[in-house]
Amino acid sequence: MADSGLAQRAPSGTTHAPKLADHSADRRMLVLMAMALVTGTGGAAAAWVLLKLIALVTNLIWYQRLSAESLPIAAAATGPLVLLAPVLGALAIGLMARFGSDKIRGHGIPEALEAILYGESRLSLKVALLKPISSAISIGSGGPFGAEGPIIMTGGAIGSLFAQQFRLTAAERKTLLVAGAAAGMTAIFGTPLAAILLAVEVMLFEWKPRSFVPVVASVLTALAWRPLLIGSGPLFAFTGTLGEAGPTLLIAALMGCIAGAVAALLSTMLYRIEDGFHRLPVHWMWWPAIGAVAVGIGGLIEPRVLGAGYNNIQDLLDGRLVLGAMMLLFAAKAVVWLIALGSGTSGGILAPLLIIGGAFGGILGHWLPGGSGPWAMIGMAAVMSASMRAPLTSAIFTVELTGHFTALPATVAASGAAFAVAVLVLKRSILTEKVSRRGRHISQEYSIDPLALGLAGDLMTPKPDTLPEDMTIAEALKFFEAGAKHRSYPVVDPAGRPIGLASRSDALRWGQGEGELDETIGEQLSDRSLPVATRMTPANQVANLMITENIGRICIVDSKTGKLLGIVARRDLLRSRAEHLRAERERSPKA
Known part of the structure; x- marks a missing residue:
């Protein structure tokens, strides 16, 4: 048998070691991939329903007709209705949140993250039903939002509910969510x-085939349904082009740096406003209606700010807005x-980030080669990345x-620069700050566990002190x-x-009369299973074995003979991690 992998000593004394591999995927991945076909279909259907609900509410409120045709709110936003509609819609949402589920509040992604990290990826049927309805009312009544956050929450709820019908682990439920x-x-x-x-x-919060492959299957399933349900082709196609690669990349990076500061300002302002609402002497159920007053006033100033405003994105990309209109849209929408x-x-x-970023890029693009349209696209990428x-x-x-794949180098330059500025200026993103305010901490940095790079043979203490199995309890008591x-x-x-581990706690029990003094410790330990590992067992698997077996030392054995080679204790694992920390923090002198 090859000397590799984790081993556990069976009663017969044999060891079994699985093969080591680059990835931990097994046949369960195929099961999840098949289940992802259902989540992909459910997500696509939910998207279609949400868009129809938004159109239905929009037509009922602004055009006073029963229709699911998608129409812009700005064309009908006149008179007292501009002030009244957002407030009435927000009142309905407040009531739904108060007496239905408060998880429908907000834009959905932080709630999904919290369910993934702290709720075992369990979302309720109530959320799956109320989130699209509340979002349709919010957007259809003039709320300055898009459908993407709600559909992420709703699609996630569908995946979670489907997963809860089967015996799955929390990690598998997360994958389907x-x-x-x-x-x-x-x-x-x-x-x-x-x-x-995304x-x-x-x-x-991981990079594993177990989760990546089912997500791909689900996404491709939704993409296959999309032409039948919603449509095909780029959502915001336009004809503008950027200039030469060299200057374009430099300008895009500079625009990204400014966009990073803009996004940081937006995030800071958002949570200061949220803090202001928390200080109001009224129940939070009424806060959306109070906020909707500002939406109505903004709609009177610039009707384009009402609703999702996908037509605004198209106008920005097509370059149909003059400089003054872009400035007004940028400020009012924000x-x-x-x-x-x-x-x-x-x-x-x-959608709001795309409009704000597009207006920002279009304003700067007014003085740049290529016109405002292509630079609006760059601004969208930058503001979204930083936020x-x-x-x-x-x-x-x-x-x-947009279908402009030739612009990918420029969008990467802008997104990368904006990201760099944002992480230096703000500790948290617009998504994780809300979770943090609920007493949770999210780290969005992923790295290889240093223990996964080491092997038990590298960490073990060789030739450890041992006790013979024929030692009597009396002799063991004297020894301890x-x-x-x-x-x-x-x-x-x-x-x-090795047949077992004799500890001081064992000696304490023996000293209190548990076992005869002339009985051997081998006989005392015969009914225990002993978890062991081999020299080629990854150190992180040794750590996992310590946790599952609730022991502090793991015997390292030869996989062929079962003979004891060494032992790994908790301090050995900590020493390995300490070496990794030193590599991260200590700067070596110049060569």
């Missing part, structure tokens, strides 16, 4: 690559969106939305009373194979 969320985003925007990257950068979102109403953040801390998602998202150096010792048979 994220698969449903990514499918919903794909169906809305037609951006499969960006949806997969799952990896923001939601999965203000009403921040106030509305800070009030705790329901709605997404991607969500998802540079790869943002760069790919904008080129998939005489001042044993260690808390526990491997007990070995005449062939040098």
Whole structure:
């Protein structure tokens, strides 16, 4: 048998060691991939329902007709209705949150993250039903939001509910939750690559085939349904082009740096506004209605700020807005969106970020080669990247939305620069700050566990002190009373194979009369199973074995003979991690 992998001593004394591999995937991945076909279909269907609900509410409120045709709010936003509609919609949302579920408040992604990290990826049927309804009311009544955050939450809830019908682990439920969320985003925007990257950068908190492959299957399933349900082709196609590569990349990076500061300002303002609402002497149920007053006033000033405003994105990309109109849209959309979102109403953040970023890029592009349209696309990528801390998602998202894949180097330059500024200026993103305010901490930095790079053979103490199995309890008591150096010792048979661990706590029980003094410690330990590992067992698996078996020392054996070679204690694992920390922090002198 090859000397590799984790081993556990069976009653017969044999050891079994699985093969080591680059990845931990097994056949369960195929099961999840098959289940992801369901979440992909569910996410696409939920996206279609949400868009129809938004259109239905929009037509009922603004056009006074029963229709599911998608129409812009700005064309009908006149008179007292501009003030009244957002407030009435927000009142309805406040009531739904108060007496239905408060998880429908906000834009959905922080709630999904919290469910993944702290709720075992369990979302309720109530959330799956109320989130799209509340979001449709919010957006259809004039709320300055998009459908993407709600569909991420709704698609995630569908994946979670489906997973809860089976005997799955929390990690497997997480995979299906994220698969449903990514499918919903794909169906809305037609951006499969960006949806997969969003799952990896923001939601999965891991990079494993077990989760990646099902997410891909779910996204592609939603993409296959999209032409039948919603439509095909880029959502915001336009004809403008950028200039020469060299100057364009430099300008895009500089624009990204400014966008990083803009996004940091937006995030700071959002949570200051939210703090202001928390200080109001009224129940939070009324906050959305109070925030909606600002939405109505903003609609009177610039009707384009009402609703999702996807037509605004198209106008910015096509270069149809003059400089003054872009400036007004940038300022008004930012203000009403921040106030509305800070009030705790329901709605997404991607569409507002695209409009704000597009207006920002279009304003700067007014003086740049190529015109405002292409630079609006660059601004969208930059502001989204800095706000969500998802540079790869943002760069790919904008080129998939527009079909301008030749602009990918420029969107990467802008997204990367904006991301760099944002992480230096703010501790948390617009997504994780809300979770942090609930007493949770999220780290979005992923790295290889240093223990996964080491092997038990590198960490073990070779030739450890042992006790023979034929030692009597009386002799063992004298040994521990005489001042044993260690808390526990491997007990070995005449062939040098470990049969158990004798500890000070064992000696305490023996001293209190548990066992006859002339009985051997081998007989006392015969009914215990002894977890062991081999020299080629990864150190992180040794740590996992310590946790599952609730012991502090693991015997390292030869996989062929079962003979004891060494022992790994907790301090050995800590020493390995300490060496990794030194490599991260200590700067070596110049060569």
